[in-house]
Amino acid sequence: MPYAAIHGDMPLYYEVRGKGIPILFIHPPAMGHVTFKKQAPLAEHCQVITFDMRGHGSSGTTNEKITIKLLADDILALLDHLSIEKAVLFGYSNGGSIAQEFVLSYPERSQGLILCGGFSEVNSFLLYQEFLLGIATAKLKGLTLLGKILSKAHCAEKDFKKELESSVKKTNPAVLYQMYTKGLSYNCTKRLSQIDVPLLLIYGAMDFYVHHYKNLFLQAVKKTDVVYVSKARHQVPTRHYHECNKIIEGYIKSHFKGVNNTMHSNHSTQPFRTESSGQTPDGHPAFRVYMNETLVAEVRGKDPLNQTIIPMRELNDQQEDQFHQFLVSISSRKGNYNA
Template sequence: MPSVNSIYYDRHGAGKPILFIHPPGMGLVTFNLQLPLSNKYQVIRMDLPGNGNSIPPFNKITIPLLANSVIPVLNELKLEEVVICGYSNGGSIALEFALQYPERTAGIILIGGFPEVNSFLLQQEFQLGILTVKLGGLPLLAKVLGFAHGTTPDYKKEIEQYVLKSHPGSLYDMYVEGLKYTCTNRLYQIKSPLLLIYGAKDYYVHHYQYLFKERIKNTEVVYVSKSRHQIPTKHAAELNAIIHSFMDKV
């Protein structure tokens, strides 16, 4: 697979481009089941700095740094604009990208996304990630993420092995920065169409839709029935159909 500026990525298909942003540690394999979208669109996946096969940055990881890491990939592929899709905390990176580069943002898709961490349960998830990595528990974290997201034994193992490639310092920084990141007061600057996709049973992130709706006029919300947080892997067919519909309107 190609790389640019130490960023590892792949591209499949042709047509309107959609670029997927993964949450801490999981890498581009998070979106294996979104590859069928390449039958109609250009699907781009990347490993964020210090994740998967991408090299850790020289500077301390921040959400703006991670958002900036998208630009070399787009430039290498000669893409003027892209629909950017972030899953979980990858959504914060997608939002920051849209805020920094509105002229290159054709649309935004957030899967279980949020502009800030303001709920107790979500805060505890970040704190658990921080503590686990700090105590050298990357192998345990890899197993948990693989088990939670994988739909087959092979896919669980693939996710687990991919998480183990993460640079511990980079992963720690991603959790710390993700916990303190907020862009709520800047959301009004976003003019691109926004699609929010939530699992119907992912209750502790549902309230974030109101922060978005109050500040971004062109906001659409879709719930995936019977789903919790792991929509890209556990409910891929429904997710892909929702993305199809949105891409056709962008």
């Protein structure tokens, strides 16, 4: 198994797949690299890097005091080990705090930032309670229970559920406790304007208690796009991985050149275009989407939570992928798109 020795001799477990733009995935507390099992197919389009943070999964543990900055430093050491000059950081949930800290601390090593269910501070009641529950669980060393809860919430397949549950049980309770406490107090909102890489925010359309955070990012970060995944709650990378992966592919295509992206050539033979169809009864815009001059869908509404995509023609799997990628590609900067 591949390990990087960081900060002396502490082993950090990692996996690397594919070539191209490096995207390093950062998991939430307790969950480990297994969280991003469903992102493996992205290796056809970019270099997928997953790892277990210190005190998690197959990585070594530590008695060193945990801080968000320390965990960002671990990522820097991993990139150095892999001889990667710059990478896109993908932070899921509280893993997004570490991703933000890395981009803010090491802008010269950052190529892009994707936050899935991300936030720059904890300022909502439900999110605050979620952190308190994590702190209490870590205090009680209730990793068996936590493993069952997280695996049930994130996994549909039996094997995936067992794999994630097993990974959670390996977590060092002391490290987990510190990650939750430091995550609860972490606040980088006042520094967001320093982020100068393309930022993509991915939210489940039903993950209501984190939606308001997008406003903080949109106000501060110039290069920001927001994507909502229909019918999804918080567990987008695991429960809605098809949509999540398509969105990431679209982000790569939009911002980075020289990446192996088969959909670039597909669009030349399956061209899409849009045409305004007026407004909805409540005054929001609507538009039609055509493929090879054939109407395939109508999109109604501006607000992503109320936006409706009405199919007008049945598409095969490849065409449906192209259709969703087209919608991602036409989403305006600082705009919204409902996947």
